[in-house]
Amino acid sequence: MTKKFKVDDHVSWNSEAGRVSGTIVKVHTRDFDYKGHTHHASEDDPQYEIRSDKTDHIAAHKGSALDRI
Known part of the structure; x- marks a missing residue:
């Protein structure tokens, strides 16, 4: 199951x-260009x-790479 x-x-x-934390600022549900x-x-x-x-810094990740804290 996808998170x-x-x-x-x-x-x-x-x-x-190492381990980094942050706040989600946008959710993408279609393909998108990011940093080329x-x-x-x-x-x-x-x-x-x-x-x-x-x-x-802004990073883009799939839900499988993230953990809620």
């Missing part, structure tokens, strides 16, 4: 720098844009 999240959920994920790459998303398998708590 589902909504805008303003506080989540964490693994990055190259096409990210595939659907109603059944959305992708999320998350703003990092520490750096305000």
